[in-house]
Amino acid sequence: MSSDLPIIAYLTGIVVISLFVNMGISLYGVFAKPSLIKKLIALTILSDTANVFAILVGYRRWPPGSVVRPPVLTELPPTPEKIARFASTAVDPLPQALVLTAIVIGLAVIIFLAVVIMQIYRTYGTTDVRIISKLRGERR
């Protein structure tokens, strides 16, 4: 990760690695925790971390003296100069649009899983997968 300033590369590296560590912790929660609710919480942390990583990939590097703007043209009406300046300072809008999509789908999945877990609790009286996997159709 080359950069103009070593401190920027160092700090960016810390951010990237902490995102990966966050992903690893949430994956550990999904795999190793027996409670379905804890698995769901870990899953939300995983999706949020992935979203933050996508935003980071779509960001524009900020060497000293540079200008980084959100992908919204604020000076209306547009002129060719304003559009050229906008395209040379704004960040990538595509990852933001994809993350918006991912958040909506993540919300839908979380709602559905939460309701399914509630129903599992009502039926079996527990959310522990070790107990649920040993049940053979009978209710507790």
Add this chain to the structure above:
Amino acid sequence: MKYERALIAAAIIVFILVLSYAVALGAMGAALPPPDLRELAKNYLKLTINPWMRNLTVMSPEAVTAIVWDFRGLDTFFETAVLYLAIIGTVAIYRGVYTSRKTVAEDEEKGGMSPIAKSVTKITLPMVLAVAIAIALHGHLTPGGGFQGGSTAAVILLLVLVVFSLHFSMHKGITKGSMLALRSTGLLGIAVTSVLVLILGLLVGCQAFIFQNQPKAYAPAGLPATLDGMLISGTLILFNIFECLAVAAGLTLTFILVLTHEEEIRSAMKGDKHE
């Protein structure tokens, strides 16, 4: 069990190290974040509002909304379908559960939280509603849009459900049926808007596409970008309004289902008849 957990932890540590090493080697590009944008992103930024390239532009100063509802409109269409399939799945799980309206009208003021919470909610409701409508209607001009506005509007209805009790809300018309109807109206609006320019083109007799917004080359049909001097960006404002309606109603529907009284669900699961 201890052995399994240690194995999982070791595998995840290896996963983190491999990912970090891949990024350090340049898997995500030589520098992260990149010093310059890709050509695709530059094209999106240049074309989001560009009156000198009328055949390619969206005429919306907000590049993210332009991508979400025009450049990649079909993606968003199917994403909306995923959201509503999840909500339909939730409704299907709660089939047979009817939140009762047996409570008499005089004790509905007693339900819910304290008068302080109710008064504060009454004061803040119009403010939150104004913010939600502003976010949804300005989706093509400022950050935000139909989904964000709809989520904010769902907060209002959730506040009513929690603070004024479920029975009071049912009495006022926030029911499963009305929310399903509103949500279906929003979905129908999105579906009609996605083929609106196609229908216009067929009526006029020229070529047109699904999810077309502005006039394109060889397809001169399109919706106006401005209305009486205001920038409306063609289909974007319609998409935002209908998405706001559909998301607000859909999220409220799931809140109603989740807040249903436990005894009613239990009795429905036993097979009891409910009227």
